[in-house]
Amino acid sequence: MNAHGTEVRQKALTLLRNGARNADVARQLNIPAGTIGKWLHLDRSRRGECPGRKPPKCPRCDDRPLDHVAYAYLLGLYLGDGCISTSRRDVHFLRIACADAWPGLIDACAEAVHAVSPGNKVSRVQSQGCQYVTSHSKHWPCLFPQHGPGKKHERLIALEPWQQEIVDAQPWEFIRGLIHSDGCRITNWATRLVAGERKRYEYPRYFFTNLSGDIIRLFTTTLDHVGVEWRQANLRNISIARKASVALMDTHVGPKH
Structure with missing residues (x-):
């Protein structure tokens, strides 16, 4: 929860982006300097401006190499038991539901997610009878353009040409995922x-x-x-x-x- 309100925070970020010092912005807006510093760090992090840290690249947007074997398997898992949700900050969460009865499947799913998007953290969230293998990235819809509103069986599901090329080259991994x-x-x-x-x-x-x-x-x-x-x-x-x-x-x- 943002106790200072979105408008105040945006005003602080505008001043900081224009070169104002943290202490000056804190005094002007009557906000603790630590809060101003945190806002500045988060803003720089989202824009990929933190020293020594670069945002994860996307195989579709940035032409980063993509592990085709892992992707074909993950595509099968996604079409069967996966979904993508979006947060207010335009960050997308990939979730694959894996039954507790198959721990080897859960491990294989997590390995595939990491191989496809190595720059992002992979988590396992326990639910009743299953674990959700999850990872957040702004680029999951780039990798899974089948994402859209509504249930998969109520809308068109078709592979893009680049996806079909991967499936043609790795058919067994796609079948295994399904x-x-x-x-x-x-x-x-x-x-x-x-x-x-x-x-x-x-x-x-x-x-x-x-x-x-x-x-x-x-x-x-x-x-x-x-x-x-x-x-x-x-x-x-x-x-x-x-x-x-x-x-x-x-x-x-x-x-x-």
């Missing part, structure tokens, strides 16, 4: 009549579930790209059950852990 967010590997069972006797047999299967038809199409198109056979069980469920395709998924994705 499965780790909205998919699973389960053991199915069925019965079969053999020599007059009904016997039970089990087989592994992957499922992917999402309410967005656009995200399902991104998933299935990428499966086609890597030669995985799939079947649409219903409007929001994709099943992968053929032995060769499950073996491919086991090699490149595997169950959550």
Whole structure:
């Protein structure tokens, strides 16, 4: 809470930016010198003017190198269980929900966020049954242009050409991110009549579930790209059950852990 009010603070910053000394501004506005110094430091920090400190660069705005492997995985996680929110200071918060049941997934998510945006802190916020892997940056919407108002399944979700190039080059990481967010590997069972006797047999299967038809199409198109056979069980469920395709998924994705 700003006890002095936004108008007073802005007046102080205007005087400081015009070269006034901290002590003079403090006397003129009857505000403690320590408060004036803090305001000046925060203002310089937001504008990247602190000595020895530069604001993190953006792969899209500043042409900073981007870890394509980590990004393809994180893109899958974001499309499944991620969101971006914006603070009053125009800082964007990326949040990926990861179930407590899969600690390995939580670690992998945090590593991917750090690799994609190494200049920003990555935090884990505990919630009921899950942890939110979070990080703040002004540039998350640059990296995830699918961000927008409303739920993902109620609006168009399409990849930008530069994103599609990354997915084409790293299809398994994208698939892995989608499965780790909205998919699973389960053991199915069925019965079969053999020599007059009904016997039970089990087989592994992957499922992917999402309410967005656009995200399902991104998933299935990428499966086609890597030669995985799939079947649409219903409007929001994709099943992968053929032995060769499950073996491919086991090699490149595997169950959550």
